[in-house]
Amino acid sequence: MQLDKSILREEAHIGEELMADSNVSKSDRKCFVIRQSVADGDFTLEEALAAYGVSREDFNNYLSRQVVSEITVFLSHASSHVLAVTASIAVIGELYKAFLGNVDPQAQTFQDHLQSLSQAVSSGKVAV
Amino acid sequence: MIFSAQTHTVTSFEIKAIEAFGFSFSGTSVPAHDFLYTNFPNLDLLAAVKAIDSILSPATSATKYKRIILEDNPLKVEIQFFSADYGNEDTGLVLVRTFTLESAGPVVSHDFFRLPRAARRKGISKRILTALFQQYVNMGVKKILVFAALEDGGYVWATQYFMAVDPMEVGKILSRAQVELPQDQFILAKRVFDNYYTKNIGGQAFPMYKWAELPFMELILRKSTWHGAVDLTNPVEFSNFVSNAIG
Numbered sequence: 001m002q003l004d005k006s007i008l009r010e011e012a013h014i015g016e017e018l019m020a021d022s023n024v025s026k027s028d029r030k031c032f033v034i035r036q037s038v039a040d041g042d043f044t045l046e047e048a049l050a051a052y053g054v055s056r057e058d059f060n061n062y063l064s065r066q067v068v069s070e071i072t073v074f075l076s077h078a079s080s081h082v083l084a085v086t087a088s089i090a091v092i093g094e095l096y097k098a099f100l101g102n103v104d105p106q107a108q109t110f111q112d113h114l115q116s117l118s119q120a121v122s123s124g125k126v127a128v
Numbered sequence: 129m130i131f132s133a134q135t136h137t138v139t140s141f142e143i144k145a146i147e148a149f150g151f152s153f154s155g156t157s158v159p160a161h162d163f164l165y166t167n168f169p170n171l172d173l174l175a176a177v178k179a180i181d182s183i184l185s186p187a188t189s190a191t192k193y194k195r196i197i198l199e200d201n202p203l204k205v206e207i208q209f210f211s212a213d214y215g216n217e218d219t220g221l222v223l224v225r226t227f228t229l230e231s232a233g234p235v236v237s238h239d240f241f242r243l244p245r246a247a248r249r250k251g252i253s254k255r256i257l258t259a260l261f262q263q264y265v266n267m268g269v270k271k272i273l274v275f276a277a278l279e280d281g282g283y284v285w286a287t288q289y290f291m292a293v294d295p296m297e298v299g300k301i302l303s304r305a306q307v308e309l310p311q312d313q314f315i316l317a318k319r320v321f322d323n324y325y326t327k328n329i330g331g332q333a334f335p336m337y338k339w340a341e342l343p344f345m346e347l348i349l350r351k352s353t354w355h356g357a358v359d360l361t362n363p364v365e366f367s368n369f370v371s372n373a374i375g
Contacts, residue, residue, distance in 0.1 A: 003208060003210055003224070003240075004215065005224075005240070007215060008222060008224070008239070008242065009240060009275060009277055009281060010239065010240060010274050010276075011240075011241060011242045011243075011279065012279050012280040012285075013242075014241045014242075014253045015281070015284030015288050017249055018254060018372075019284070019287055020249060021253070021254045022375065023371070029341060030341050033338055036338070037320070040324075040335075042319055042323045042338065043316075051342060052341055
Protein backbone atom coordinates (compact mmCIF):
# COMPACT_ATOMS: atom_id res chain seq x y z
CA MET A 1 0.00 0.00 0.00
CA GLN A 2 1.46 3.36 -1.01
CA LEU A 3 1.07 6.59 0.92
CA ASP A 4 -0.68 9.35 -1.03
CA LYS A 5 1.35 12.30 0.19
CA SER A 6 -0.75 14.84 -1.68
CA ILE A 7 -3.58 14.56 0.85
CA LEU A 8 -1.54 14.80 4.01
CA ARG A 9 -0.04 17.50 6.22
CA GLU A 10 1.36 17.83 9.70
CA GLU A 11 -2.12 18.27 11.14
CA ALA A 12 -3.13 21.13 13.36
CA HIS A 13 -4.47 18.82 16.07
CA ILE A 14 -0.88 17.67 16.69
CA GLY A 15 0.18 21.24 17.43
CA GLU A 16 -2.98 21.85 19.46
CA GLU A 17 -2.12 18.82 21.58
CA LEU A 18 1.42 20.10 22.10
CA MET A 19 -0.01 23.47 23.09
CA ALA A 20 -2.47 21.86 25.54
CA ASP A 21 0.31 19.75 27.10
CA SER A 22 2.77 22.64 27.28
CA ASN A 23 4.19 23.69 30.63
CA VAL A 24 4.06 27.29 29.40
CA SER A 25 0.69 28.96 30.08
CA LYS A 26 -1.06 31.11 27.50
CA SER A 27 -0.49 34.15 29.68
CA ASP A 28 3.25 33.43 29.96
CA ARG A 29 3.47 32.94 26.19
CA LYS A 30 1.97 36.38 25.68
CA CYS A 31 4.30 37.94 28.23
CA PHE A 32 7.28 36.30 26.53
CA VAL A 33 6.19 37.81 23.20
CA ILE A 34 5.78 41.23 24.81
CA ARG A 35 9.30 41.06 26.22
CA GLN A 36 10.66 40.02 22.84
CA SER A 37 8.65 42.61 20.88
CA VAL A 38 9.84 45.42 23.12
CA ALA A 39 13.44 44.18 22.98
CA ASP A 40 13.26 43.95 19.17
CA GLY A 41 11.78 47.44 18.89
CA ASP A 42 8.39 46.45 17.42
CA PHE A 43 6.51 48.31 20.16
CA THR A 44 7.02 50.30 23.31
CA LEU A 45 6.10 48.40 26.47
CA GLU A 46 2.78 50.25 26.76
CA GLU A 47 1.92 49.56 23.11
CA ALA A 48 2.84 45.90 23.46
CA LEU A 49 0.74 45.43 26.61
CA ALA A 50 -2.26 46.93 24.83
CA ALA A 51 -1.70 45.02 21.57
CA TYR A 52 -1.35 41.65 23.27
CA GLY A 53 -4.05 42.33 25.87
CA VAL A 54 -1.93 41.84 28.99
CA SER A 55 -2.24 43.95 32.14
CA ARG A 56 0.83 45.69 33.51
CA GLU A 57 0.35 43.79 36.77
CA ASP A 58 0.41 40.40 34.99
CA PHE A 59 3.47 41.41 33.01
CA ASN A 60 5.31 42.62 36.13
CA ASN A 61 4.43 39.35 37.80
CA TYR A 62 5.81 37.40 34.82
CA LEU A 63 9.02 39.42 34.79
CA SER A 64 9.52 38.90 38.54
CA ARG A 65 9.00 35.15 38.17
CA GLN A 66 11.60 35.04 35.40
CA VAL A 67 14.15 36.85 37.56
CA VAL A 68 13.35 34.72 40.63
CA SER A 69 13.58 31.54 38.58
CA GLU A 70 16.95 32.54 37.13
CA ILE A 71 18.37 33.37 40.55
CA THR A 72 16.86 30.23 42.11
CA VAL A 73 18.42 27.98 39.47
CA PHE A 74 21.78 29.60 40.00
CA LEU A 75 21.64 29.49 43.80
CA SER A 76 20.45 25.89 43.83
CA HIS A 77 24.11 25.03 43.24
CA ALA A 78 25.19 26.75 46.48
CA SER A 79 26.87 24.41 48.97
CA SER A 80 24.28 25.10 51.68
CA HIS A 81 20.77 26.48 51.98
CA VAL A 82 21.98 29.22 54.33
CA LEU A 83 24.50 30.36 51.71
CA ALA A 84 21.80 30.34 49.04
CA VAL A 85 19.48 32.49 51.19
CA THR A 86 22.19 35.00 52.15
CA ALA A 87 23.26 35.22 48.51
CA SER A 88 19.66 35.89 47.47
CA ILE A 89 19.47 38.67 50.10
CA ALA A 90 22.61 40.19 48.60
CA VAL A 91 21.10 40.01 45.11
CA ILE A 92 17.91 41.71 46.33
CA GLY A 93 20.09 44.44 47.87
CA GLU A 94 21.92 44.94 44.57
CA LEU A 95 18.69 45.02 42.57
CA TYR A 96 17.27 47.56 45.00
CA LYS A 97 20.41 49.70 44.72
CA ALA A 98 20.34 49.55 40.92
CA PHE A 99 16.69 50.49 40.54
CA LEU A 100 15.90 52.63 43.60
CA GLY A 101 19.19 53.54 45.27
CA ASN A 102 19.10 57.09 43.94
CA VAL A 103 15.35 57.51 44.29
CA ASP A 104 14.36 56.24 47.71
CA PRO A 105 15.45 58.50 50.61
CA GLN A 106 15.02 55.47 52.92
CA ALA A 107 17.35 53.29 50.80
CA GLN A 108 19.99 52.97 53.53
CA THR A 109 17.39 51.81 56.06
CA PHE A 110 16.36 49.07 53.64
CA GLN A 111 19.97 48.03 53.03
CA ASP A 112 20.64 47.98 56.79
CA HIS A 113 17.63 45.74 57.28
CA LEU A 114 18.86 43.34 54.59
CA GLN A 115 22.30 43.25 56.17
CA SER A 116 20.97 42.45 59.62
CA LEU A 117 18.66 39.81 58.14
CA SER A 118 21.61 38.26 56.36
CA GLN A 119 23.63 38.16 59.61
CA ALA A 120 20.69 36.61 61.47
CA VAL A 121 20.38 33.89 58.84
CA SER A 122 24.13 33.21 58.90
CA SER A 123 24.24 32.94 62.70
CA GLY A 124 21.14 30.74 62.82
CA LYS A 125 19.02 33.32 64.70
CA VAL A 126 16.60 33.15 61.77
CA ALA A 127 15.98 29.59 60.60
CA VAL A 128 15.79 28.94 56.87
CA MET B 129 14.15 18.99 29.66
CA ILE B 130 17.85 18.98 28.86
CA PHE B 131 18.97 17.04 25.79
CA SER B 132 22.59 16.04 25.41
CA ALA B 133 24.00 14.54 22.24
CA GLN B 134 24.73 10.83 22.41
CA THR B 135 26.97 9.04 19.96
CA HIS B 136 25.72 5.90 18.30
CA THR B 137 27.12 3.45 15.79
CA VAL B 138 24.48 1.57 13.85
CA THR B 139 25.05 -2.15 13.28
CA SER B 140 23.59 -4.76 10.96
CA PHE B 141 22.05 -6.42 14.06
CA GLU B 142 20.08 -3.26 14.71
CA ILE B 143 18.80 -3.27 11.15
CA LYS B 144 17.55 -6.82 11.74
CA ALA B 145 15.93 -5.70 15.01
CA ILE B 146 14.19 -2.84 13.17
CA GLU B 147 12.88 -5.34 10.62
CA ALA B 148 11.67 -7.52 13.48
CA PHE B 149 9.46 -4.59 14.52
CA GLY B 150 7.79 -4.92 11.11
CA PHE B 151 9.65 -2.13 9.30
CA SER B 152 10.79 -2.81 5.74
CA PHE B 153 13.76 -1.07 4.12
CA SER B 154 13.74 0.14 0.52
CA GLY B 155 15.55 2.58 -1.73
CA THR B 156 19.32 2.50 -1.87
CA SER B 157 21.29 -0.58 -2.89
CA VAL B 158 23.85 0.17 -0.17
CA PRO B 159 23.36 -1.98 2.96
CA ALA B 160 21.20 0.01 5.38
CA HIS B 161 23.71 0.11 8.23
CA ASP B 162 26.47 1.33 5.86
CA PHE B 163 24.18 3.98 4.42
CA LEU B 164 23.19 5.26 7.88
CA TYR B 165 26.70 5.06 9.32
CA THR B 166 28.15 7.03 6.39
CA ASN B 167 25.46 9.63 5.84
CA PHE B 168 23.50 10.01 9.08
CA PRO B 169 25.96 9.27 11.88
CA ASN B 170 24.64 8.98 15.43
CA LEU B 171 21.05 8.36 14.34
CA ASP B 172 19.84 5.58 16.60
CA LEU B 173 17.17 4.39 14.21
CA LEU B 174 16.33 1.37 16.32
CA ALA B 175 15.54 3.55 19.34
CA ALA B 176 13.46 5.86 17.14
CA VAL B 177 11.34 3.13 15.53
CA LYS B 178 10.97 1.30 18.84
CA ALA B 179 9.49 4.47 20.36
CA ILE B 180 7.28 5.13 17.35
CA ASP B 181 6.02 1.55 17.33
CA SER B 182 5.29 1.37 21.04
CA ILE B 183 3.57 4.78 21.17
CA LEU B 184 1.57 4.62 17.94
CA SER B 185 0.65 0.93 17.57
CA PRO B 186 -1.92 0.96 20.40
CA ALA B 187 -3.62 3.98 18.78
CA THR B 188 -5.09 2.00 15.87
CA SER B 189 -6.57 -1.43 15.33
CA ALA B 190 -6.24 -1.16 11.55
CA THR B 191 -3.47 -2.85 9.58
CA LYS B 192 -0.22 -0.93 10.02
CA TYR B 193 2.42 -0.17 7.41
CA LYS B 194 5.95 0.53 8.59
CA ARG B 195 8.66 1.60 6.20
CA ILE B 196 12.13 3.06 6.10
CA ILE B 197 13.08 4.56 2.75
CA LEU B 198 16.76 5.34 2.20
CA GLU B 199 17.50 7.51 -0.82
CA ASP B 200 20.84 8.34 -2.45
CA ASN B 201 19.97 11.52 -4.30
CA PRO B 202 19.39 13.61 -2.32
CA LEU B 203 20.56 11.64 0.69
CA LYS B 204 17.46 10.91 2.72
CA VAL B 205 16.00 8.73 5.45
CA GLU B 206 12.22 8.64 5.47
CA ILE B 207 10.36 6.94 8.29
CA GLN B 208 6.76 6.02 7.49
CA PHE B 209 4.25 4.56 9.93
CA PHE B 210 0.62 4.54 8.83
CA SER B 211 -2.63 2.66 9.16
CA ALA B 212 -4.57 1.18 6.23
CA ASP B 213 -7.26 3.83 6.83
CA TYR B 214 -4.75 6.72 7.11
CA GLY B 215 -6.85 8.90 4.80
CA ASN B 216 -9.83 8.81 7.15
CA GLU B 217 -9.92 12.01 9.22
CA ASP B 218 -11.54 10.26 12.18
CA THR B 219 -9.73 6.96 12.38
CA GLY B 220 -6.59 7.39 10.27
CA LEU B 221 -3.07 7.38 11.67
CA VAL B 222 0.05 8.50 9.85
CA LEU B 223 3.50 9.68 10.84
CA VAL B 224 6.17 10.57 8.29
CA ARG B 225 9.52 12.07 9.21
CA THR B 226 12.21 12.74 6.61
CA PHE B 227 15.84 13.45 7.34
CA THR B 228 17.68 15.04 4.42
CA LEU B 229 21.41 15.69 4.30
CA GLU B 230 21.93 19.27 3.13
CA SER B 231 25.27 21.02 2.65
CA ALA B 232 25.13 22.53 6.16
CA GLY B 233 24.08 19.22 7.76
CA PRO B 234 20.94 17.18 8.30
CA VAL B 235 17.48 18.76 8.44
CA VAL B 236 14.27 17.01 9.42
CA SER B 237 10.94 17.59 7.81
CA HIS B 238 7.81 17.11 9.88
CA ASP B 239 5.89 15.94 6.83
CA PHE B 240 2.77 14.25 8.11
CA PHE B 241 1.30 13.46 11.46
CA ARG B 242 -2.32 12.53 12.03
CA LEU B 243 -3.76 10.71 15.01
CA PRO B 244 -7.13 8.95 15.15
CA ARG B 245 -9.67 11.18 16.88
CA ALA B 246 -9.94 8.73 19.79
CA ALA B 247 -6.19 8.94 20.42
CA ARG B 248 -5.94 12.74 20.49
CA ARG B 249 -5.29 14.80 23.62
CA LYS B 250 -3.58 11.87 25.32
CA GLY B 251 -0.05 13.19 25.17
CA ILE B 252 0.97 11.08 22.16
CA SER B 253 2.30 14.05 20.13
CA LYS B 254 4.62 15.11 22.93
CA ARG B 255 5.90 11.57 23.51
CA ILE B 256 6.70 11.14 19.82
CA LEU B 257 8.33 14.56 19.59
CA THR B 258 10.42 13.96 22.71
CA ALA B 259 11.63 10.54 21.51
CA LEU B 260 12.55 11.81 18.05
CA PHE B 261 14.00 15.08 19.30
CA GLN B 262 16.71 13.11 21.12
CA GLN B 263 17.73 11.74 17.71
CA TYR B 264 17.74 15.27 16.24
CA VAL B 265 20.21 16.28 18.94
CA ASN B 266 22.34 13.13 18.46
CA MET B 267 22.56 13.75 14.71
CA GLY B 268 23.12 17.49 14.98
CA VAL B 269 19.97 18.29 13.01
CA LYS B 270 20.16 21.92 11.90
CA LYS B 271 16.50 22.64 11.22
CA ILE B 272 13.01 21.27 11.75
CA LEU B 273 10.77 22.10 8.80
CA VAL B 274 6.99 22.18 8.68
CA PHE B 275 4.41 23.21 6.12
CA ALA B 276 1.79 25.13 8.04
CA ALA B 277 -1.39 24.81 6.06
CA LEU B 278 -5.12 24.26 6.14
CA GLU B 279 -7.35 23.25 9.01
CA ASP B 280 -5.84 25.87 11.32
CA GLY B 281 -2.21 24.74 10.81
CA GLY B 282 -1.19 28.28 9.86
CA TYR B 283 -2.05 29.44 13.37
CA VAL B 284 -1.03 26.41 15.40
CA TRP B 285 2.51 26.09 14.06
CA ALA B 286 3.04 29.82 14.62
CA THR B 287 2.32 29.31 18.32
CA GLN B 288 4.94 26.54 18.39
CA TYR B 289 7.74 28.98 17.49
CA PHE B 290 8.19 27.91 13.88
CA MET B 291 9.57 30.92 11.99
CA ALA B 292 8.33 31.75 8.51
CA VAL B 293 11.05 31.19 5.91
CA ASP B 294 9.46 32.78 2.85
CA PRO B 295 8.96 36.58 2.89
CA MET B 296 6.45 36.32 -0.01
CA GLU B 297 4.20 34.03 2.02
CA VAL B 298 4.40 36.37 5.00
CA GLY B 299 3.60 39.31 2.72
CA LYS B 300 0.48 37.53 1.48
CA ILE B 301 -0.72 37.00 5.04
CA LEU B 302 -0.18 40.69 5.75
CA SER B 303 -2.17 41.59 2.62
CA ARG B 304 -5.05 39.46 3.84
CA ALA B 305 -4.83 41.19 7.21
CA GLN B 306 -5.08 44.55 5.45
CA VAL B 307 -8.29 43.48 3.76
CA GLU B 308 -9.91 41.78 6.74
CA LEU B 309 -8.82 43.79 9.78
CA PRO B 310 -9.70 47.29 10.93
CA GLN B 311 -6.91 49.78 10.17
CA ASP B 312 -5.75 50.14 13.79
CA GLN B 313 -5.24 46.38 14.13
CA PHE B 314 -3.62 46.03 10.72
CA ILE B 315 -1.09 48.73 11.65
CA LEU B 316 0.06 46.69 14.65
CA ALA B 317 0.58 43.57 12.51
CA LYS B 318 2.40 45.66 9.92
CA ARG B 319 4.77 47.12 12.49
CA VAL B 320 6.01 43.66 13.40
CA PHE B 321 6.42 42.89 9.69
CA ASP B 322 8.19 46.16 8.85
CA ASN B 323 10.50 46.05 11.83
CA TYR B 324 11.64 42.51 11.03
CA TYR B 325 12.14 42.91 7.27
CA THR B 326 13.76 46.34 7.59
CA LYS B 327 16.40 44.84 9.85
CA ASN B 328 16.55 41.52 7.97
CA ILE B 329 16.09 42.15 4.26
CA GLY B 330 14.83 38.92 2.68
CA GLY B 331 14.91 37.36 6.18
CA GLN B 332 14.09 33.68 6.51
CA ALA B 333 13.04 33.60 10.13
CA PHE B 334 10.04 35.88 10.51
CA PRO B 335 8.76 35.49 14.09
CA MET B 336 5.22 34.26 13.39
CA TYR B 337 4.67 33.77 17.13
CA LYS B 338 4.49 37.56 17.48
CA TRP B 339 1.52 37.56 15.13
CA ALA B 340 -0.04 34.44 16.64
CA GLU B 341 -0.33 36.10 20.06
CA LEU B 342 -2.06 39.19 18.68
CA PRO B 343 -5.71 38.22 19.37
CA PHE B 344 -7.01 39.60 16.06
CA MET B 345 -4.40 37.74 13.99
CA GLU B 346 -5.53 34.28 15.05
CA LEU B 347 -8.33 34.07 12.46
CA ILE B 348 -6.10 35.45 9.72
CA LEU B 349 -3.40 32.89 10.50
CA ARG B 350 -5.87 29.99 10.69
CA LYS B 351 -6.61 30.59 7.01
CA SER B 352 -2.96 31.00 6.02
CA THR B 353 -0.35 28.80 4.39
CA TRP B 354 3.36 29.16 5.01
CA HIS B 355 6.59 27.21 5.32
CA GLY B 356 8.11 27.20 8.76
CA ALA B 357 11.40 26.23 10.34
CA VAL B 358 12.99 26.04 13.75
CA ASP B 359 16.72 26.68 13.52
CA LEU B 360 18.21 24.34 16.11
CA THR B 361 21.62 25.98 15.75
CA ASN B 362 20.10 29.19 17.11
CA PRO B 363 20.06 28.83 20.93
CA VAL B 364 17.02 31.10 21.31
CA GLU B 365 14.93 29.22 18.73
CA PHE B 366 16.06 25.90 20.19
CA SER B 367 15.14 26.94 23.70
CA ASN B 368 11.77 28.48 22.71
CA PHE B 369 10.76 25.37 20.82
CA VAL B 370 11.85 22.88 23.46
CA SER B 371 10.53 24.71 26.51
CA ASN B 372 7.16 25.25 24.86
CA ALA B 373 6.59 21.90 23.14
CA ILE B 374 8.55 19.48 25.30
CA GLY B 375 9.04 21.24 28.63
